[in-house]
Amino acid sequence: LSNPxxxxxxxxxxxxxxxxxxPYTDFPSFKESGSQIITKSKGLYVHDHMGGKYLDAxxxxxxxxxxxxxxxxxxxxxxQVLEMQYYNPFGASSNVPAAKLSHKLAxxxxxxxxxxxxxxxxxxxxxxxxxxxxYYFNLKKQPNKKQIISRIDGYHGATYVAASLTGxxxxxxxxxxxxxxxxxxxxxxxxxxxxxxxxxxxCDFLVxxxxxxxxxxxxxxxxxxxxxxxxxxGGVLVAPKNYHPRMHAICKKYDMLYVSDxxxxxxxxxxxxxxxxxxxxxxxxxxxxxKGISSGYIPLGATMISDEIYDVxxxxxxxxxxxxxxxxxxxxxxxxxxxxxxxxxMETENLxxxxxxxxxxxxEKLGQLVDLPIVGDVRGSHLMAGIELVSNQRxxxxxxxxxxxxxxxxxxxxxxGVIVRPVGNSIILSPPLILENTHCDxxxxxxxxxxxxxxxxxxxxxxx
Ligand SMILES: Cc1ncc(COP(=O)(O)O)c(C=O)c1O
Numbered sequence: 001l002s003n004p005x006x007x008x009x010x011x012x013x014x015x016x017x018x019x020x021x022x023p024y025t026d027f028p029s030f031k032e033s034g035s036q037i038i039t040k041s042k043g044l045y046v047h048d049h050m051g052g053k054y055l056d057a058x059x060x061x062x063x064x065x066x067x068x069x070x071x072x073x074x075x076x077x078x079x080q081v082l083e084m085q086y087y088n089p090f091g092a093s094s095n096v097p098a099a100k101l102s103h104k105l106a107x108x109x110x111x112x113x114x115x116x117x118x119x120x121x122x123x124x125x126x127x128x129x130x131x132x133x134x135y136y137f138n139l140k141k142q143p144n145k146k147q148i149i150s151r152i153d154g155y156h157g158a159t160y161v162a163a164s165l166t167g168x169x170x171x172x173x174x175x176x177x178x179x180x181x182x183x184x185x186x187x188x189x190x191x192x193x194x195x196x197x198x199x200x201x202x203c204d205f206l207v208x209x210x211x212x213x214x215x216x217x218x219x220x221x222x223x224x225x226x227x228x229x230x231x232x233x234g235g236v237l238v239a240p241k242n243y244h245p246r247m248h249a250i251c252k253k254y255d256m257l258y259v260s261d262x263x264x265x266x267x268x269x270x271x272x273x274x275x276x277x278x279x280x281x282x283x284x285x286x287x288x289x290x291k292g293i294s295s296g297y298i299p300l301g302a303t304m305i306s307d308e309i310y311d312v313x314x315x316x317x318x319x320x321x322x323x324x325x326x327x328x329x330x331x332x333x334x335x336x337x338x339x340x341x342x343x344x345x346m347e348t349e350n351l352x353x354x355x356x357x358x359x360x361x362x363x364e365k366l367g368q369l370v371d372l373p374i375v376g377d378v379r380g381s382h383l384m385a386g387i388e389l390v391s392n393q394r395x396x397x398x399x400x401x402x403x404x405x406x407x408x409x410x411x412x413x414x415x416x417g418v419i420v421r422p423v424g425n426s427i428i429l430s431p432p433l434i435l436e437n438t439h440c441d442x443x444x445x446x447x448x449x450x451x452x453x454x455x456x457x458x459x460x461x462x463x464x
Contacts, residue, residue, distance in 0.1 A: 010034075010049070010050075012037050012049055013034035013035060013037065014034070016034065016035045016037060017030065017031060017034045017035065020035075022035070023158070036048050036052075036414075037049045040069075041056070041064075041068030041069050042067075042068050042069040043067045043068060043069065043432075043434065044056060044067060044068070044431065044432050044434065044435055044439060045068070046068065046419070052417075053417065054414065054417050054418060054419045055417060055418045055419070055431075055439060055442060055443065055446075056068070056419050056431065056432065057418050057419055057420050057429050057430075057431045057443050058419060058420060058421045058428065058429065058430050058431070059296075059430050059431055059432045059433075060296045061291075061296075061421075062232060062263075062264045062269070062291055062292075062384075062430040063290075063291035063292055063295060063296035064295050064296045064432050065267050065268050065269065065291075065292040065295045065342075065346070065351070065432060065433045066295045066342055066345050066346060066349075066351065066432065066433065066434065067295075067432040067433075067434045068432070070297075070345070072341055072345060073295070073297045073338060073341055073342065073345075076337050076338060076340075076341040077297065077298065077334055077337065077338055079337075080097060080333055080334045080337035080338075081334055084096070084333055085333060085334055086329075086332060086333055086334070087333065089118075089326065089329075089330045089331040089332075090326050090330075091322075094331065095331065095333040095336070096333070097333050097334075097336035097337035097339075097340055098118070098331035098332075098333060098336040100336070100340055101116075101336040101339050101340050102115075102116050102331075104340060104343060105289075105302060105304060106304075108273040108274065108343070109274060109287060109304050110274070110276060110277040110283045110284070110287070111283065112283065112306045112307050112308065113283075113284070113286075113287055113304040113305065113306050113307075114306075114307055114310070115304070115305050115306075115307070115309075115310040116302050116303065116304050116305075117132065117302070117303045117305070117330065118300065118301065118302050118303075118327075118329075118330040118331045118332070118335075118336070119301040119302070119303070119327050119329075119330060120299045120300060120301050120327065120329050120332075120335075121157070121290050121299050121300070121301045122156075122157050122162075122261075122263035122288065122289075122290035122291060122301055123156070123157025123158050123159040123162035123163075123301075124157075124159060124162075124301045124327070125263065125288040125289060125290050125301035125302060125303045126156045126157050126159075126161065126162045126165060126226070126259075126261060126263075126288050126303075127157075127159050127160075127161045127162055128288075128301075128303040128325070129224075129226070129259050129286045129288055129303050130148060130161050130165070130224075131161075131325055132286070132303065132305060132309065132313060132325075133148070133223050133224045133257055133259075133286070134146060134223065135313055135317075135323075135325075136257075136309050136312050136313055137223055138317070139312050139313060139315060139317060140312055142220075144220055144221050145220065145221060145222065145223040145255075145256075146181045146221065146223055147181050147182075147183060147217050147221050147222045147223060148165065148181055148182050148183070148222075148223055148224050148225075148226060149183050149184070149185055149210065149213060149214070149217075149222065149224070149225045149226070150165040150166070150167055150182060150183070150184050150185075150225075150226050150227075151167050151184055151185055151186065151187050151188075151226075151227060151231070152167040152168075152169075152184045152185070152186055152187045153167050153168055153187035153189070153231055153234030153235065153237065154166060154167045154168070154184075154187070154226070154227065154228060154231055154234055154261075155167075155168055155171075155228070155231070155232060155233035155234055156226065156228075156261055157263075160177075160178055161178060161182075163175065163177060164177040164178040164182045165182055165226055167184045167187070167234070168233065168234055170424065183213060183217065185206070185209050185210050185213055186206060186209055187231060187234060187237055188202075188203075188206055188231075188237060188238075188239035188240060188243050189235075189237050190202065190237070190238065190239075190240060190379070191237075191376065191377040191379065191388060191396070192396065193205075199240045199241060200240070200241070200242075202240050203239075203240040203241065203242055203243050203246065206239075206240070206243060206247075207243070207246045207247060207250060210225070210247060210250055211250050214250070214254050214256070219254035219255065219256075222254060222256055223256060223257060224251070224256055224257040224258070224259055224285075224286075225247060225250075225251050225256060225257075225258055225259065226259040226260075226261055227244070227247065227258075227259070227260065227261065228260075228261045228262070228263075228264065228265065229244065229260060229262060229265045229270070229275045229276055229279065229280050230264075230265055230270070230275075230380065230381060230384055232263075232264040232265075232384065232428075232430075233423060233428070235386050235388065235423065235424065235426045235428070236379055236380045236384055236385055236386025236426070236428055237379070237386070238379055238380065238381060244276075244280040244281070244282045245280070245281050245282055248282045248283075248284070257285040257286060257309070258282065258284045258285050258286075259284060259285065259286040259287075259288065260276040260282065260284035260286070260287045260288070261288045262274055262275060262276060262287050262288060262289055263288055263289065263290045263291050263301075264291060264292075264384065264430070265279075265384070266287070266289050266292055266293070267289075267291070267292030267293055267295075267342075267343075267346065268292060268346055268351050268352050268355050268383075268433045269292065269355070269382060269383050269384050269430065269433070270355070270359075270381055270382045270383075270384065271352050271353075271355040271356035271359055271382050272352055273343075273346070273352060274287060274289075279381075285305070285306045285308070285309060286303060286304065286305050286306070286309070287303075287304040288301070288302075288303055288304075289301065289302040289303075289304065290302070292342075293339050293342070293343075294335060294338045294339040294342050295338075295342045297338045297342065298332075298334055298335045298338045299335065300332070300335040300336070300338070300339055346433075349434075351433045351434070354433065354434070355382050355383055355433050356382070358383070358435060358436065358437060358440065359381065359382030359383050360382070361437050361440055362382070362383060362385065362429075362431075362435070362440045362443075363378075363380060363381065363382070363385060365440045365441060365443075365444035366378050366380075366385050366387065366429070366440075366443075366444055366447070368444065369387060369444065369447060369448060369451065372448065372451050372452060372455060373393065373455050374389045374390060374391065374393075374399075374405070374451060374454065374455045374458070375387060375388075375389060375390075375393070375451060376388045376389065376390030376393055376396055377390075380429075383429075383430060383431055383433060383435070384429075384430050385428070385429040385430075386426050386427070386428050386429075387426060387427040387428075387429075387447070387451075388425060388426045389405050389406060389409070389425050389426065389427070389451070389454075390425070391458075398425055399425050401424070401425070403458070405425055405454060405458070406422030406423065406424065406425055406426060406427055407422045408454045408457070409422065409427055409447070409450045409451055409454050410422040410427070410450075412449070412450035412453050412454065413446050413447060413450040416446045416449060416450065417442075417446070418442065418443055418446040418447070420443075420447065427447065429443065431443070
């Protein structure tokens with residue numbers, strides 16, 4: 001049964017349409033059709049205000065890892081509000097959940113990452129990383145080390161620095177970016193690597209390009225490299241084997257810091273609490289966390305830094321000087337309590353182990369979609385997947401964006417009760433970690449039917 005459509009004249013839709021500026025909105029179509037307003041959520045499902053029920057195959061926005069609407073989270077948050085909801089974190093003033101969470105994060109991070117700076121999301125976690133990197137090299141009397149290398153198609157957020165680190169061209173339209181200290185090298189895009197190039201030759205190419213860029217900028221000027229372990233919003237791009245360790249080795253060769261943006265990949269999505277070391281064999285100097293840290297119950301960002309960086313930045317810059325950077329909500333008591341409970345749930349329910357079991361099945365089921373004529377590539381790992389739609393499977397020719405192919409698939413899938421995420425010409429999936437094989441079947445079957453419908457429409461448009 002299809003879920004009901006949302007009437008345009010509904011007062012809720014009107015309030016939303018007239019006053020809420022939604023991120024990433026195509027205003028003409030939004031003004032015409034308004035929002036789908038989500039009113040209830042439980043487990044793997046969300047409901048809209050018209051009574052429709054949907055399997056949330058994107059976990060909110062890569063974040064609701066433990067699933068929606070959990071009583072334990074509600075109780076923890078309520079208890080913390082009543083106990084002590086907020087107090088100033090500046091200077092030598094702290095709170096119980098923040099102290100405990102800091103200890104826990106140090107335990108689950110790679111060995112040398114024992115210190116955390118809190119903010120309220122992924123963008124701010126990345127901004128903090130960049131500010132701390134510059135501060136660190138200033139204190140080390142290497143003030144020229146300012147340049148940061150990021151990647152085309154990387155996504156790092158929406159604040160000015162994070163948006164400038166971001167390398168997705170479509171996010172830049174009409175906006176300015178910070179000039180000067182941010183540079184981009186190629187994405188590690190296996191599907192679109194030059195025809196006939198082997199995986200290892202492609203890896204060589206990417207590593208050489210990176211090293212050449214450093215040499216061009218002057219290693220004495222280059223401070224850091226930032227990368228997602230698997231690129232998320234850029235299309236779920238899995239790098240060639242050994243890419244991350246080799247990029248890390250280049251960073252070490254030139255006295256640069258390696259920043260792993262694990263805003264999406266941490267907290268179980270790839271079957272580990274953090275992916276850098278466990279999955280990709282890299283021990284970064286900085287790991288940026290958000291999203292799954294609190295499963296979206298309350299906003300929280302965290303920037304984990306190594307002992308080495310901490311030892312430097314914990315020296316005052318001048319006599320009596322302090323680390324003059326902080327947010328009102330750094331280490332917010334309720335957010336930290338929520339994160340602690342979230343991690344406890346992940347541990348008691350063995351969610352990482354569950355992902356290691358269900359993840360390969362999810363990828364296998366989605367992988368079967370490559371027999372559809374407009375599916376070019378199905379990629380990802382565990383519960384992070386991307387399906388790239390192409391107008392020609394053999395030549396990999398991309399669809400004209402104006403055809404809105406992925407959006408059409410999204411709409412048909414939603415009609416059939418599954419929410420997926422259209423990004424460019426790809427469909428992105430990142431379900432809550434609690435899904436079972438039957439849900440994988442439902443997502444794959446729904447996508448098969450939605451993609452087939454779009455494919456048939458395109459065929460008949462061509463014929464007409
Ligand atoms: C890898 C990555 N980094 C950073 C961000 C930004 O996080 P936020 O939207 O919480 O600021 C995102 C958001 O999708 C992300 O995917």
